[in-house]
Amino acid sequence: MESEDQMVTLLEQEEKNARSKAHFLEIEKKWESLIQCNEEEISFETLKRYNRFRLRNQLVLRKRPGLLLGFINDHRFPNFQTRELLKVADIVSLTSLKEEDEPEIDRVHYLPASDDFSKIRKKLPKGFRPKLFFDMQAAHGHMQPVGLSQMPFPTVAGICHHQHGPAAKTICEMFDIVLPVGAVFSPACNYQKANVLNLPFGFNWASFHRSFQKSKDWNAREIDLSVTFGPTNSPAYHGLRNEVIQVIENFQRKWSSKYLVKISSNLSKKDYRKLLENSKISLNVVAINGPYNYRSCEIINSGALLFQANVTDPGLKFSLDDVLRDEKEFISYNLDNLEERLLHFLEHPELASSIAQDAQKRLKTKYSYDALFKQLLDLLKDDIGKKQGDKNSLVNDKFFVGKLLWQQHQNKEAQQIGAAFLLNILGEEKDTIRFFSNILAILPELIQAVGFESLKSLIAKQSKNLAESLDPQNLKQIAVQFLSIKMDHIALWYNFISLSIDLQWNPKEVIQQLVDQVLKNNNWEGYSQEWILRAPSRTISNDTKDLNQLRYDYFFLPLMKSKNYKEEWDAYRKYCIKLVGV
CATH class of the missing domain: 3.40.50.2000 (Glycogen Phosphorylase B;)
Known part of the structure; x- marks a missing residue:
């Protein structure tokens, strides 16, 4: 009796000689029989090769759900979180890794900086029509493809790391559907663009x-x-x-x-x-x-x-x-x-x-993974096939991709990549105050990532005179010049104070005075996710142990509880006030 691997090899050889739809369907039945006869012990390598068989022959085989996977499988496909899904879906996984000389049909390489979904779509296997785009644990340092709004099918994100508050909020602006890891976090995800669905474990994982x-x-x-x-x-x-x-x-x-x-x-x-x-x-x-x-x-x-x-x-x-x-x-x-x-x-x-x-x-x-996937499809049955891709949202998509990466406070490299990603997108900003405020928020990472001359070129889009006056050796003076654009705007002041704390520009007494004058009792009604706010990444005493606890108690935890933009802004504001008061 042939081994499982031998049977798979024979099926792949038979596929090469198939000439009619009937023959392909006959081969498909043999694949299904192989898998069903030994479902609990079938190897994941066999499931992967079955998936490739289906992707090669989409136009002649019976249809089953198509799934386009995001960063969860960027480095390896499939992994322990997705291999069970191969039983119930045809899967293509995106990867930003260097393209192989002979890439497999189940992996689509894309360049995050230049390839939006309109380009990714052209690389999909012929006849492959995804039911949805899905990324698990999406808030934790995941690079999302540009063009989520362009996708003509629902985009779904599992959120596991709600304690990474700012990134979790941004995911809720980027995707059509979010799945929080627990229903307790649904209210904090329910006031942005995304609709909230509740599945066990937020479908960030399944039974194992x-x-x-x-x-x-x-x-x-x-x-x-x-x-x-x-x-x-x-x-x-x-x-x-x-x-x-x-x-x-x-x-x-x-x-x-x-x-x-x-x-x-x-x-x-x-x-x-x-x-x-x-x-x-x-x-x-x-x-x-x-x-x-x-x-x-x-x-x-x-x-x-x-x-x-x-x-x-x-x-x-x-x-x-x-x-x-x-x-x-x-x-x-x-x-x-x-x-x-x-x-x-x-x-x-x-x-x-x-x-x-x-x-x-x-x-x-x-x-099980297949049970939760079927449950997700059932919850989305009224949405699948009805979404129209929005080509006009491409600028917003790029903005949120950059913002999400910049918000990875635990990964300085990701922050710089995010800042570089935001460089050209901020040049599209029509609101002058928001333009300078957002640049102020990411100023150190932006200069580290792209250099002073790129910053100067960006500023010149708003004011050539201001760009020429900037001193590359004096970051504080640059920040003061940006602040001077609108001295009474809370967002500019917030980001300036945060930079002052991070870079120790002023003594505690001066920063305390600024906080008392600007942040206390200031209920800003204009905050939305279009603004970038810089949460300070150090205390004035520079005690890392104190910072981790303070950031959790007075920033991440309040963000997990915030149910609207006002409460979200309050979390930023009160955290800054607390850090200065320590």
């Missing part, structure tokens, strides 16, 4: 059930309790992970003669899987951007019982979104009841094993 092929029998598991995470200083955990580790260390000392407890972090994938597969109970802590994370699914798929605690905040209405049910598919805990609950389930292994098995079944049947 194929990550663990076979579950070890409960009684054969040697480890009673495992913890696979370590301490963290990330403000998004509110210190909870560290406190849980302390409780478990005490539990380990107290019950070492009866229960085996393993606390291990930063494991290799192999050792991580081995530890979970050998655990009866495994703990998880989900940060503010929940209600679930990868570990939630990984623990369940390993066959261990998931114990989970969630970081919550009074201003965010926490919900488990009915994905997993407490005491039916997992066990919730807090610091006060953790030891008691652990002892209860360790002393009742049949109950613990039953809950773990029910959780495995629920993940696999309800939240």
